[in-house]
Amino acid sequence: MxxxxxxxxxxxxxxxxxxxxxxxxxxxxxxxxxxxxxxxxxxxxxxxxxxxxSTKEELFFDILEQEEDEVKRAFLEAPVASGNNPKHAISELLIQTFNRIEDNPIFKRLFADDEMENLMRKLPDHKLEAHLRKDNDMLLPVIEKWKRDGVFLSVDSNIVAGVLRSLFLLATQRKQIGAAYHATVSFLIEAVVEQLLVPKSDSHE
Structure with a gap:
């Protein structure tokens, strides 16, 4: 200290x-x-x-986590089970979350040039591991809340959390994906939600 x-x-x-x-x-x-x-x-x-x-990268990471907390708070608080179409609600929530990430200047800077690679190289392993645990600790309660609200999931909550985490990592690959980035994100969100959620007509079979 x-x-x-x-x-x-x-x-x-x-x-x-x-x-x-x-x-x-x-x-x-x-x-x-x-x-x-x-x-x-x-x-x-x-x-x-x-x-x-210890380094300026650690300061940047603290700022990044602060920005992430704002995105996560909006994700956590968003209703997804209202109405009869939770698939649409979750798809819209994921798209809105991507938009918040893309509009945020800190995330824009992270994804520019080789900033992401530099950050991963300079940060100590324990900070990255703690960040992953924090992500999981945030996602699991959200998923359990979806279940309580009547969203029927086809797989275990830990798998859902892993899939959502992987989906959001797409934002770090925008440059590599290229011009098809937005279409790719939309397609994958639709495919993921379709696979993760059980159709309402099948949920009581």
Whole structure:
């Protein structure tokens, strides 16, 4: 933990780093933003940065997780069982989630050039593993809520969570997929939902 700062000061410094870091990363990317750029923008000494983060990639990852939490909150709170067509509701929810990701400047920066590869290379394994666990911990309660709300799933909840996680990873492959990206995403969402959900007429057989 950082030494020499009160709890309020630590909170203020970290918030400042994240706010200024978000601005700089969105504008220039992680690779083109230096530690001195970050500390100068935040109004702190350069050495102070290392009391909070080992690398600028770890700061970017914290900002990324903060942005993800907003996307996840909207995903968690969205109703999917209202009406008689949960397949349509879930498909629409997945499309809306993709749109939120695509419109977010931090995600745009992550998917630009080789930022994603650089981030994965620089981050410690334990942070990536914790992130995957956090994703799973978020998705499983959502899936169980769908079940309680009358959405009939054809496979185990853990498989559903894995499929949804894999689907969202498509957003990291936009450049590789190319011009067919949006059509590919729409097709896969439709196919995934069709396979994961049991038709209502079959649910009581």
């Amino acid at each position: 950082p030494k020499g700062f009160s709890a309020r000061e630590k909170e203020w410094i970290k918030e400042k780093l994240m706010t200024r870091g978000r601005e700089l990363f969105c504008a220039y990317g992680v690779k083109k933003t230096s530690i001195s750029d970050l500390t100068h923008a935040a109004g702190i000494a350069q050495g102070t940065f290392y009391s909070f983060y």
